[in-house]
Amino acid sequence: MAKIESFHRILETSKHIVALCGAGLSAESGVPTFRGEGGFWRTFQATELATPKAFKKNPSRVWEFYHYRRELVLTKKPNRAHKALVDFEKKVSSATPKTQTFTVITQNVDGLSSNIKNLIEMHGSLFRTRCTKCGDRGENRDSPIAPALKGTEDSQFDIDLPIEKLPSCSKCGGLLRPDVVWFGECLDNEILTKIEVELKRCDLLLVIGTSGLVYPAASYVSIVTSRGGKVAVFNIEKTYDADFEFIGPCGETLGNALMVNDSEDEDA
Structure with a gap:
């Protein structure tokens, strides 16, 4: 009990709170990470497909992979942890007088945090595209994103669609690619600048669903702690000695820690 009360005191007195979210945040929504053992799609690992080289060599295969991921995520809903972040943001923004800021930096590309207003999607989104010809960016939640991709999510073999059947730019007709960081x-650079600004003023960093031990999370933790800021980790397992650690599923720990309603029945 002393730990949670101590955290609540820090939470209430912090001025600039930042949440850094990783794959563990969305795991409870049933979103696969495509990492480690079992992290295969068909016979490929994500690291083989999520590269510029793979897209140049076989854009159909890469788009089939991302179509599969898009269709899968469209069947998922934000979980209790996502909702806790949304509710906490509302709590901070509606406070009078306004004494705090709250920013969410997510490494996830699934779009399940899209109800957060002050959101930085550092690795992009499955539901944004970028034209390889004119560079135009846009949001796209069409299902399927191109008619020819319909049903390919269930295939165990490459369909090998011609480029003209793949997602194309509405402005110039060029081939689209997922607007994610491969x-x-x-x-x-604009994203990096935004993150740097937030971290340099952050006095409480919430590390959610990520170990905080690997890049970039490790460097973000160092930036905050070097300035005297506090770090709270919410993860399924113990990783390192933070100021506060909440071990367990984020959906079970985050709502109580942030002092917001975490009802399972409400959508985020």
Whole structure:
């Protein structure tokens, strides 16, 4: 009890709170991580497909993979942890006088945090596209994103669609790609600047559904702690000694820690 009361005191007195969210946040919604053992799609690992080289070599295969992921996520709903973050943001923004800020930085591309207003999607989104010809970006939640992809999510074999059947730009007709950060690509400079601004003023970092031990989370933790900020970790297992650790499913720990209603029955 002393731990949660101590955290609540820090939570109430912090001025700039940032949540860094990883795959564990969405795991309770049934979203696969495609990492580690069993992280295969057909016979491929995500690291083989989520690269510029793979897209250049076989855009049909890569789009089939992302179509599968889009269709899967469209069947999922935000869970109690997502809702807790939404409710906490509402609580902070409606407070009078306004004494706090709250920003969510997510490493996830599933769009399940889209109800957060002050959201930074550092790795992009499955539901945004970018034209490989003119660079136009846009949101797209069509199901399927291209008629020819319909049903390919159930196939165990490559369909090998021609480029003209793949998602195309409404402005120039060029081939679209998912607007996500692939392995080997750098994060968008504008996104990096936004993250840097938030971390440099952050006095309480909530690390949710990620270990906080690997890049970029580890560097973010260091930035906050070097300035005297506090770190609270919400994860399924113990990773390292943070100021506060809440071990267990995020849906069970986050709502109580943030002092918000975490009813299972309401949508985020």
